[in-house]
Amino acid sequence: xxxxxxxxxxxxxxxxxxxxxxxxxxxxxxxxxxxxxxxxxxxxxxxxxxxxxxxxxxxxxxxxxxxxxxxxxxxxxxxxxxxxxxxxxxxxxxxxxxxxxxxxxxxxxxxxxxxxxxxxxxxxxxxxxxxxxxxxxxxxxxxxxxxxxxxxxxxxxxxxxxxxxxxxxxxxxxxxxxxxxxxxxxxxxxxxxxxxxxxxxxxxxxxxxxxxxxxxxxxxxxxxxxxxxx
Amino acid sequence: xxxxxxxxxxxxxxxxxxxxxxxxxxxxxxxxxxxxxxxxxxxxxxxxxxxxxxxxxxxxxxxxxxxxxxxxxxxxxxxxxxxxxxxxxxxxxxxxxxxxxxxxxxxxxxxxxxxxxxxxxxxxxxxxxxxxxxxxxxxxxxxxxxxxxxxxxxxxxxxxxxxxxxxxxxxxxxxxxxxxxxxxxxxxxxxxxxxxxxxxxxxxxxxxxxxxxxxxxxxxxxxxxxxxxxxxxxxxxxxxxxxxxxxxxxxxxxxxxxxxxxxxxxxxxxxxxxxxxxxxxxxxxxxxxxxxxxxxxxxxxxxxxxxxxxxxxxxxxxxxxxxxxxxxxxxxxxxxxxxxxxxxxxxxxxxxxxxxxxxxxxxxxxxxxxxxxxxxxxxxxxxxxxxxxxxxxxxxxxxxxxxxxxxxxxxxxxxxxxxxxxxxxxxxxxxxxxxxxxxxxxxxxxxxxxxxxxxxxxxxxxxxxxxxxxxxxxxxxxxxxxxxxxxxxxxxxxxxxxxxxxxxxxxxxxxxxxxxxxxxxxxxxxxxxxxxxxxxxxxxxxxxxxxxxxxxxxxxxxxxxxxxxx
Numbered sequence: 071x072x073x074x075x076x077x078x079x080x081x082x083x084x085x086x087x088x089x090x091x092x093x094x095x096x097x098x099x100x101x102x103x104x105x106x107x108x109x110x111x112x113x114x115x116x117x118x119x120x121x122x123x124x125x126x127x128x129x130x131x132x133x134x135x136x137x138x139x140x141x142x143x144x145x146x147x148x149x150x151x152x153x154x155x156x157x158x159x160x161x162x163x164x165x166x167x168x169x170x171x172x173x174x175x176x177x178x179x180x181x182x183x184x185x186x187x188x189x190x191x192x193x194x195x196x197x198x199x200x201x202x203x204x205x206x207x208x209x210x211x212x213x214x215x216x217x218x219x220x221x222x223x224x225x226x227x228x229x230x231x232x233x234x235x236x237x238x239x240x241x242x243x244x245x246x247x248x249x250x251x252x253x254x255x256x257x258x259x260x261x262x263x264x265x266x267x268x269x270x271x272x273x274x275x276x277x278x279x280x281x282x283x284x285x286x287x288x289x290x291x292x293x294x295x296x297x298x299x300x
Numbered sequence: 301x302x303x304x305x306x307x308x309x310x311x312x313x314x315x316x317x318x319x320x321x322x323x324x325x326x327x328x329x330x331x332x333x334x335x336x337x338x339x340x341x342x343x344x345x346x347x348x349x350x351x352x353x354x355x356x357x358x359x360x361x362x363x364x365x366x367x368x369x370x371x372x373x374x375x376x377x378x379x380x381x382x383x384x385x386x387x388x389x390x391x392x393x394x395x396x397x398x399x400x401x402x403x404x405x406x407x408x409x410x411x412x413x414x415x416x417x418x419x420x421x422x423x424x425x426x427x428x429x430x431x432x433x434x435x436x437x438x439x440x441x442x443x444x445x446x447x448x449x450x451x452x453x454x455x456x457x458x459x460x461x462x463x464x465x466x467x468x469x470x471x472x473x474x475x476x477x478x479x480x481x482x483x484x485x486x487x488x489x490x491x492x493x494x495x496x497x498x499x500x501x502x503x504x505x506x507x508x509x510x511x512x513x514x515x516x517x518x519x520x521x522x523x524x525x526x527x528x529x530x531x532x533x534x535x536x537x538x539x540x541x542x543x544x545x546x547x548x549x550x551x552x553x554x555x556x557x558x559x560x561x562x563x564x565x566x567x568x569x570x571x572x573x574x575x576x577x578x579x580x581x582x583x584x585x586x587x588x589x590x591x592x593x594x595x596x597x598x599x600x601x602x603x604x605x606x607x608x609x610x611x612x613x614x615x616x617x618x619x620x621x622x623x624x625x626x627x628x629x630x631x632x633x634x635x636x637x638x639x640x641x642x643x644x645x646x647x648x649x650x651x652x653x654x655x656x657x658x659x660x661x662x663x664x665x666x667x668x669x670x671x672x673x674x675x676x677x678x679x680x681x682x683x684x685x686x687x688x689x690x691x692x693x694x695x696x697x698x699x700x701x702x703x704x705x706x707x708x709x710x711x712x713x714x715x716x717x718x719x720x721x722x723x724x725x726x727x728x729x730x731x732x733x734x735x736x737x738x739x740x741x742x743x744x745x746x747x748x749x750x751x752x753x754x755x756x757x758x759x760x761x762x763x764x765x766x767x768x769x770x771x772x773x774x775x776x777x778x779x780x781x782x783x784x785x786x787x788x789x790x791x792x793x794x795x796x797x798x799x800x801x802x803x804x805x806x807x808x809x810x811x812x813x814x815x816x817x818x819x820x821x822x823x824x825x826x827x828x829x830x831x832x833x834x835x836x837x838x839x840x841x842x843x844x845x846x847x848x849x850x851x852x853x854x855x856x857x858x859x860x861x862x863x864x865x866x
Binding site: 080146165166169170171214216217243244245246 | 712721
């Protein structure tokens with residue numbers, strides 16, 4: 071790597087501009103320049119000229135691009151905010167341009183199936199741990215990046231965008247990843263905690279949704295008290 | 301890696317002994333020992349946060365442990381003045397406590413530091429190797445010549461046997477794998493060889509392999525107990541061994557040991573250590589490694605990058621080596637220890653079965669005069685993060701793209717020191733070495749028969765736990781040959797599948813007929829134990845004379861999920 075200087079002068083990458091990705095990008099843009107990877111060309115145009123992503127407003131410091139190589143070259147820290155269904159594919163697209171000095175923090179809740187070619191979910195009676203990968207495991211296995219973290223918390227994109235107070239956790243085996251995430255994200259309204267158990271945090275982020283579904287169902291049936299208890 | 305067995309003469313890669321890093325190190329021994337002592341002193345000052353009270357407490361703990369060691373577990377090799385030295389430390393610490401109230405913080409710090417300095421200096425001096433080139437040459441000749449004579453005497457019949465050159469050591473000890481890559485890399489960077497460890501013989505065996513491959517001698521950590529015996533001490537010193545005392549578990553000692561290893565690597569001295577820390581008691585391939593010394597490789601690599609040595613000359617290569625035996629002489633005592641440990645027996649003492657010269661010579665004669673081959677598989681070299689490297693020393697990612705190892709130590713465009721990160725890297729490297737051990741493992745017929753037989757016995761006694769199975773009377777156990785053969789066939793087929801997937805290696809003798817493989821395996825498995833782990837009785841049934849031993853040899857194939865076949 072030839073670049074010099076601290077990461078303060080370097081932009082931060084946000085991969086995927088869904089509602090949560092946009093919220094995080096806006097938050098990051100308060101402190102640093104943000105390069106956002108967007109899949110659809112018309113969205114690039116809209117973000118760069120109107121600072122809008124659909125109906126969501128986008129911070130003017132956020133520059134959208136489709137140049138994967140450019141993002142990887144200019145940024146050292148990348149936030150992967152891609153839906154779990156596309157996560158493996160997007161990670162593979164980035165892999166050829168990533169180096170061991172990169173740090174990736176992902177904010178995706180979900181698991182990826184990892185089946186050998188020729189097998190599919192219907193034929194398997196029981197899913198084993200080895201057939202499932204968390205998002206951080208996808209990054210570790212598909213790329214050369216080792217300093218990986220996960221961003222998870224009770225964060226609703228809409229509330230974050232509205233500047234309501236919120237808290238989140240960054241989990242990583244590497245203290246430096248947690249510290250960097252906190253440096254970039256922490257603000258008066260956004261508390262960022264650290265945790266070393268990345269797999270635990272990823273799984274909680276996924277499994278709590280089962281309870282959320284039950285809670286939603288009980289609301290639908292009009293059992294409000296039970297929902298609160300959930 | 302091919303399965304083919306490589307037998308040829310390698311020219312030394314550095315013919316001039318003055319170019320050998322280990323010779324340079326021994327010439328500067330005094331300065332080096334001093335530097336190691338200083339480095340470990342500084343590490344300890346940092347660990348205690350420059351707080352005189354904490355440091356004093358650490359020193360008192362060290363003193364207490366050392367006095368216990370001298371009292372409870374003295375060895376021949378311990379220096380005569382051990383008692384006097386620690387008594388001196390004691391009186392100085394006592395005096396310090398007495399004057400504690402009247403001393404300033406700086407004074408206390410200075411007095412503690414000076415005591416610490418003496419201790420680390422003493423440790424560094426004790427650890428440092430005493431490599432002497434003349435001794436090395438002589439030892440190499442004795443080992444090669446002596447062993448070759450013994451070997452031929454045993455195998456070639458008749459009066460000429462003593463002068464026969466029909467067999468060389470390389471017939472007995474087969475070297476396979478990435479030997480050429482290893483030789484190339486040893487010219488360019490620093491090698492850290494990490495072998496599996498099953499027998500006390502490994503130390504000498506590996507020393508011999510290194511010399512056969514034409515590599516300059518490596519330094520390696522050898523248990524101080526081996527230096528109890530003068531003749532062994534001579535050999536070990538000649539081979540470049542530094543001393544590791546397992547009794548000393550105090551912080552200053554451990555820091556000094558790590559500094560020694562790390563600084564030697566930084567100087568480009570090839571090193572070797574057994575990452576399992578000690579011989580595998582259970583007979584399994586190591587799956588948990590001792591990370592202390594492994595971490596020194598990562599530290600040394602980072603220090604080299606910090607000093608701007610970013611080219612291949614400053615690169616450290618990890619080379620896993622798997623050693624395969626049909627027969628491990630110490631097996632009975634190893635497995636006994638393992639079982640009494642895992643079986644929750646509270647009391648356990650470090651046994652030293654290599655305690656007399658007589659026992660060792662008996663062992664060596666037995667080893668070299670009887671059949672039973674050994675193979676040594678040299679694995680693919682990796683960088684300190686476990687990425688494979690090319691013959692030029694470039695690291696590759698999983699897709700074969702070249703990457704820079706220095707990038708792993710960078711943050712914000714600069715190499716920086718981050719101990720927590722390096723700790724995680726050490727875990728990572730440890731996992732990669734275990735993976736490579738399993739891939740490089742070379743299956744022998746004896747491993748397969750032992751594995752199959754023990755699994756069949758376990759299956760027949762499904763309701764018992766392991767310890768109950770092991771207590772079964774041996775004379776009640778017999779396996780039908782037909783069923784046994786079928787099961788061996790299944791295991792073999794699975795091993796071939798694993799081999800095709802690149803997860804294991806096989807010795808060429810496994811390509812024979814099933815009956816021949818079984819016969820070969822039964823002949824070889826633990827062949828010189830008084831009680832054989834597995835034999836075929838007069839009625840043609842498969843029986844065992846020692847279940848624990850069978851369990852030991854069976855364990856060699858643990859970790860491949862083969863038990864699912866039963």
